[in-house]
Amino acid sequence: MVGSGASVAVLLAVFCLAAKLSSAAEASPSQSLSIFKPESTPADSIFRLSLLVLAITGCIFLVVFSLLAYSVVKYRRRAGDNGREPPQVYGSNQVELAWTVIPVLIVLVLFLATARVIRSVQDSPEPPGAIRVIAIGHQFWWEFRYPDLGVVTANELHVPLSDPSHPTPTFITLLSSDTDHSFWVPRLAGKTDLIPNRVNHTWIDPHETGLYLGQCAQYCGTQHAKMLLSVYVDSRERFDEWVEQEKKPALGDPAAEEGRQIFETTACVNCHTISGTVADGRFGPDLTHLMSRETIASGAAPNTREYLQSWIQDPDAIKPGCLMPAMKLNDHDLDALTTYLLTLR
Amino acid sequence: MASETIALGTVDGGARPIGERLHDWVVTVDHKRLGILYIVYSLVFLVIGGIEATIMRIQLIVPHNHFVSPQVFNRMFTMHGTTMIFFVAMPILFGFGTYLVPLMIGARDMAFPRLNAFSFWMTAFGGLLLYFSFIGGGGLYGAGSAPDVGWFAYAPLTSRAFSVGHSTDFWTLALLVSGVGSIGTAVNFITTILCMRCPGMTLGKMPLLAWLNLITGGMVILAVSPLTAAQIMLSIDRYLGGHFFDTQAGGSAVLWMHFFWIFGHPEVYILIVPSFAFASEIIPVFSRKPIFGYPVMVAATVCIGFISFSVWAHHMFTVGMSSYGNTFFTITTMIIAVPTGIKIFNWIGTMWGGKIMFKAPMLFCIGFLFQFLIAGLTGIMLGASPFDWQLGNSYFVVAHFHYVIVGGILFTIFGAFYYWFPKMSGRMYSETLAKWHFWLFLIGFHLTFDFMHIPGVLGMPRRIYTYEPGRGWEIWNLLVTIGVFFQAAGVLVFVFNLLRSLRKGDPAGNDPWDAWTLEWSTTSPPPEYNFAVTPAVNSRRPLWDLKHPEDPDWKYE
Amino acid sequence: MSSTALTGPSIEAQWVLPSRGRVGMISLIAAESAIFTIFVVAYIFYIGRSASRPMPKDVLELPIIATICLLSSSLTIHLAVRALRKVEVSAFGFWWLLTMTLGTIFLVGTGREWRRFIFEDGLTITTNLFGTTYYSLVGLHAFHVTVGLVAIALVMIFTLLGKVKPEHSERLEVFSMYWHFVDAVWVVVFTVVYVIGR
Secondary structure, three states, X not given: OHHHHHHHHHHHHHHHHHHHHHHHHOOOOOOOOOOOOOOEHHHHHHHHHHHHHXXXXXXXXXXXXXXXXXXXXXXXXXXXXXXXXXOOOOOXXXXXXXXHXXXXXXXXXXXXXXXXHHHHHHOOOOOOOOEEEEEEEEOOEEEEEEOOOOEEEEOEEEEEOOEOOEOOOEXXXXXXXXXXXXXXXXXXXXXXXXOOOOOEEEEXXXXXXXXXEEEOOOOOOOOHHHOEEEEEEEOHHHXXXXXXXXXXXXXXXXXXXXXXXXHHHOOHHHHOEOEXXXXXXXXOOOOOOHHHXXXXXXXXXXXXXXXXXXXXXXXXXXXXXXXXXXXXXXHHHHHHHHXXXXXXX | OOOOOOOOOOOOOOOOOHHHHHHHHHHOOOHHHHHHHHHHXXXXXXXXXXXXXXXXXXXXXXXXXXXXOHHHHHHHHHHHXXXXXXXXXXXXXXXXXXXXXHHHOOOOOOOOHHHHHHHHHHHHHXXXXXXXXXXXXXXXXXXXXXXXXXOOOOOOOOOOOOOOOOHHHHHHHHXXXXXXXXXXXXXXXXXXXXXXXOOOOOHHHOOHHHHXXXXXXXXXXXXXXXXXXXXXXXXXXXXXXXXXXXXXXXXXXXXXXHHHHHHXXXXXXXXXXXXXXXXXXXXXXXXXXXXXXXXXXXXXXXXXXXXXXXXXXXXXXXXXOOHHHHHHHHHHHHHHHHXXXXXXXXXXXXXXXXXXXXXXXXXXXXXXXXXXXHHHHHHHHHHOHHHHHHHOOEHHHHHHHHHHHHHHHHHHHHHHHHHHHHHHHOEOOOHHHHHHHHHHHHHHHHHHXXXXXXXXXXXXXXXXXOOOXXXXXXXXXXXXXXXXXXXXXXXXXXXXXXXXXHHHOOEOOOOOOOOOOHHHHOOOOOOOOOOOOOOOOOOOOHHHHHHOOOOOHHXXX | OOOOOXXXXXXXXXXOOOOHHHHXXXXXXXXXXXXXXXXXXXXXXXXXXXXXXXXXXXXXXXXXXXXXXXXXHHHHHHHHHHHHHOOOHHHHHHHHHHHHHHHHHHHHHHHHHHHHHHHHHOOOOOOOHHHHHXXXXXXXXXXXXXXXXXXXXXXXXXXXXXXXXXXXXXXXXXXXXXXXXXXXXXXXXXXXXXXXXX
C-alpha cells in the first residue's frame, strides 16, 4: 500500500514542522489536564477502566485491520489475470456464528467492568469528614458556597487534600441559576452537568496538593469558552487557614474609604456582595475576598490592578458578550474604586 | 428516445430554450430528476458547511486568536452542524435513494411522485429558511442573527430569555419544514419498496440498497416525528408563553434532551444505513463476488434499526441520571456494536477470495471500512459511561462523530458518486482525477480527525471559540487546521472532475462496471420510463443470471 | 433499449403486492403516532408538577358526549365506505353526512370546554405546566380532527355534486384509516388527561 505509506510520510513531516513551530511560540507555563493523569479516586477509577477498554478495542482493531489489509493485498486483481470470475461464495453459517458470538462475549466483559465503575463512582456514600460545597453555575462564572463553613467565593475552589486512611473528600452539589453548564476538572473527576431546576452531585478526593485546571464543558452561551475553573488542593492546615480568612467580613481599610463609598453608591451593589457592607447582590461573584484569587472574570484575566481597572471600565474588551456592564466611571473614581478592591484580601 | 440529462442537448439538434428546460426541472415529478436535484442541492450546502468549518478551524489554529468574534464563532458551529446533518447528509442520501430505488426494483417511478416532489421542495425551503436567518434573525430589536445555540439547541438556552431575536426560531422552523419533507420521503420509500417491486423480486431477492432504504424509511418515520414534536413544543414556549422547557416555571431542561436525542440517535443511524447500502452494492461488484451473508446483513440492519431507539441517553451520561439509568444505556450502546461489527466482517468476507479492482468507488469503500472500524471503536469507548464522563462534550467526541460522518458516510457517498455517475450522466469520470481526490482527501481527513482525538483526551471541551495556551493543545489544533486545506483541495478536484466529465467524459454505456443489479440493464442515463418492459427476476443478481446462464444465482441462494 | 432478466417459470400471474394507498397511510399514521406519543409523554411527565392553580381536578369534567360522538363517527364512516362498496351511493351519502355531523359536534364540545377554561377558570396555555401540556395535547388532536373534517367536507361536496362513485371506495377506505387513527388517539388522550391525570 504505497499510497498509505505516502500519507504517513506526509503526516510525519507536517507533525515535525508543527512541533518546531509551536514549541518556539510557547511562553506560558504548562499545565496538563490529561485524563490519563488522575489525582483523585473518581478520575482514577475511570482511568483504570479506560485502560481495559483501550486494550480490548486495541486488540479488536489489530485483528480486524489485519484481516482488512490482508484481503486488500492478497485478493487484489493481478495484471495478467485470466478474466474469470472468482468462486461465488454466498456466506458461511459457521463463520458468521463465530463472529456473532465472540463480539457478544466481548461486550459482556466490557459491560460488567463498566457497570462496576458506574456504581463505585456514582453511588459512593459521603463519609463523615467530607467537605460540602454547593456549586452554582452562572453565565459565565462559578459560585461556590461552603454551607457548613460559612464561606462564599467564586471561580477558584479550595479543597483539602484527602488522605486515604482518613478520607476528607469534597462532595459538590451542582445547581444552575440560568442555563446548562458542566463542571469538568479532568484530573480530578469526570464531568457532571449543572442544570437549572435540577440537583446533581459529584465528588473528588485529591491525593496531591496543587492547582488543577478545568472549564465549563456544556455550551452555555457567548462566553462559554472563558468560564474557566481552578481547583486549589491545599494541605489540611493551609485549607483551614484559607477558610478562616474567607469567613471574615471585609476589612475596613481607611485608606480606601473613598473607593468603598463609590462602590456602595454605584450600581455595583446590585450584582455583587461584599460582606460587612451594604452590598448584597447575588447576580455577580462575591467580592469579599477578591484579592485571595489569582484571576478575575473566571480565569479570563490575571488579578492585577491593571486588569481590574480594564475589566471594570469595559468588561467586553476582555470577555466580549459577558453579562457585566461597563461601569463608565471617570478616571479618578475608577482609580479610587480599584484601590478599594485591592484591599479586599 | 433518450431523456434529457444535465448537460447534453436534445437528440433532434438545437437545444430547447433555457427557460423551458429550467421549468421542466422545477415542476418535475420524475424520481431521477428529483434525485439529482437533491444531490446538487446537498453539494452546494456541503461547500457552505465546509466554509463554516474552515472559519472555525482558522479561529482555533492558535490560542486566543481574533479571526472571528465569539458571537460569530458560536453561529458557525451551530450552522455548520445543522447544515451538514439536515441539508447535506440527509438530502444527499435521500437523493441517491430516490434515484436508485425504483430502478433497482424494476419500477417505473416512486409510489407517490407528487409527494416526492413536495418532499424535495419542503427540504429545499427549509435550508433557505435557515440561511435567511443571517438577514432576518435580528427581529425587532436587531438582536439576533443566525442561530447560535448549537445544533442540538439545549433548553433553556433556547428560551426567549436567553436567546433574543428570532435566530432560534429560524432554526426551529427550518427543521420543522424539512422534517415534513423527510417524513414524506420516508412514506414514499416504504410504499415504493413494499408495493412496487417487479415480478419475482420477493423481499428476500431485492438488492441490499432497497432493504436498507426500507429500514431507513422506517427509522425516519419514528425518529423525525419526535423532533417535530419537540420543535412544536419549543415554538409554543417561545411564541405562546408555554412552559415545556421553562425551568423557571418548573419545566425540565432534561426533557428537551430526551426528546431531542430520541430523534438524534436514530438520526445518525438514518445517515449511516444508506451509506452501508452503498458499500453493500459497490464492494461486491469490485470484488467480483456476491455480498457475503445477505440474510445476516438484512437481519443485522433490522436489529440496528430497532436497537438504535434504545440508546439515546448515551448522549446524556453527564446530566446526572441514576446509576441504573447510566448502566442501562451503557448496555444498549454496547449491544448495538454487535450487529454493526458483524456487517464489517461481512464486507471483509465479501472481499476475501475475490479479485479486487481498485477503482475510485472501491477505494472510497475501503477507506470507509478502515475508518468506520475506528469510529465504531471510539464509539465503544464513549459507550462506557464513566469513560464518557471524561470524554463526553470534548474534542474526543467531535473527532468520533466526524470520523463516522466524514470518514464513514462521506467516503461512501464519494464512492456512490463515482459508481453511479456513469449511469446518471451517461459519461465516465476521469479515474486519474478521482484518485487525486481520494488521496488528497484521505491525507486531509486523517490529519484533521486522527489528531483531533488528542485535545479531547487532554481536557479540551467542544464549542469553545478560543482556548488557553500552556495546556498542550496548541500543536494538535494546528495540525487539525492544516488537514482542512487538504480536504478542501480534494473536494475541489472532485467537483472539477464531475463538471468536466459531464461535458467531456467518454460515453459510459449501459453497464461500465459489469455489475448485476437492474439499474445496469437500462440505458445510461435511463429513459424517463426506466424500463420498456417490466423486468421479472429470479435471484438477487438478475444480471449475473443473464450473463452466466450456466451458473445462475437462483440455483444457490 | 432495456432487457428483462432471465426467469424460471412465469411469475407474473401470481405477483400481488400490498396496495400503495394503504401502506402509505399506515406509514403516515405511524409517524403521527410518534408525534402524539411525545406529547403524551410530556403530559404524563408534568402531571402534578404545576407550580400554581388551576389543577386538573379543579377544572376537568369528563367530555362524555363529545367522546361518544367522536367514537361513533368511526362506526358511521365505516358504514359509509361499506355502503359505497356495495354501490349504495345514497346510503353512503347519509352515513358520510352523519360522520361529518358527529365530528363537528366533537369539535364544538372541545371549543366550549376551552371557552370555559379560559374565561371562567383562568386556565390558558401560559398559566402553568398543566395549561401548557393540556392545550398542546388536546389542541394537536383537535387540529387533526379539523384536518379530517375539512377532507370529509370536501368529499361531502363532491357527493352532493354526484361525483363520488363506487370505484372511489378504495380511496375513501384509506382516508377512513386516518379517521380511525384520530379516534384511537382520542381514546389515549381521554384516558391520560381525564382519567389518569385527574
